[in-house]
Amino acid sequence: MTAAEKKAYKAKQIRYKKPIARGLNIDTIQSELYDMVSACEEIHWYDNDEESLVNALDGDEDEAYEFKMAFSDLDAELEQFQEDLNSEYISDYFDVFFPAVGARYLGGYLGFDQYEGDYYGLEPYEYSWAENEAAKKIMSLTKKEILETVGQCLKIAYQYMAIRYRYDCLDAAIEILRGENMERIKIIKGIEEQYLIAEKSSEGFKWKHNKEIYKLDDMIQQVPQEYWIQ
Numbered sequence: 001m002t003a004a005e006k007k008a009y010k011a012k013q014i015r016y017k018k019p020i021a022r023g024l025n026i027d028t029i030q031s032e033l034y035d036m037v038s039a040c041e042e043i044h045w046y047d048n049d050e051e052s053l054v055n056a057l058d059g060d061e062d063e064a065y066e067f068k069m070a071f072s073d074l075d076a077e078l079e080q081f082q083e084d085l086n087s088e089y090i091s092d093y094f095d096v097f098f099p100a101v102g103a104r105y106l107g108g109y110l111g112f113d114q115y116e117g118d119y120y121g122l123e124p125y126e127y128s129w130a131e132n133e134a135a136k137k138i139m140s141l142t143k144k145e146i147l148e149t150v151g152q153c154l155k156i157a158y159q160y161m162a163i164r165y166r167y168d169c170l171d172a173a174i175e176i177l178r179g180e181n182m183e184r185i186k187i188i189k190g191i192e193e194q195y196l197i198a199e200k201s202s203e204g205f206k207w208k209h210n211k212e213i214y215k216l217d218d219m220i221q222q223v224p225q226e227y228w229i230q
Helices: 003-013 026-042 050-056 061-085 094-100 124-139 143-178 180-201 211-221
Strands: 019-021 109-113 118-121
Touching (some): 094 143, 124 143
Antiparallel strands (some): 109 118
16 A cells, blocks of 8 residues: 555545534535525526516416515525625534534535545444544533534524525526526517617617627527527
8 A cells, every 4th residue: 555545545534533414514505505696696687577577487477476575585685694604603613513413314424534635425334433523622612602603503504494495495486587488588688678779879770880780680690590489
């Protein structure tokens, strides 16, 4: 066994010393939060366009209204949660807290491999070791610090689960808006906006040789053929 192989082997054996819950850790939360925010940003342009929103949701005005209200609440919560996670609000003990309280039901544990510089899944027989290591770190705090840490960790977890639930409830509608309907409406809106620009630039289409008119023509020509017959 080479020196590098020995280091790799040793690092693998002590991954359990720095555990995190697979389903509830800061990296996972931040990654999912980023995905949710990105999805919401893609449909923000519907906010002030009632007709487009209704059309995208198959003409159901009640569903469109309910979606808009629920989406507004979700958007506000995402923004607040982002601010919280980017502030000093995050507990330094969040990742170690859940293994410390035996939360293996969250999908098991991952352990940090110092040689690889990344987290890897722990084997079930390593769970107890991981929980003991995590508990030692929490128990090294004062009673007051433990209470503060528990409060912070539970608040983060509650916010995350509440936002995840809200997002999942709207997921079907969000996917519709991010899909083919959204693409079609974006194309139409883009053409409408370019039409106004071309009209103004050419003084009511008085001047045919105009770059904005050329751009409008190009946009129209690029519309997929199937959109014209639907």
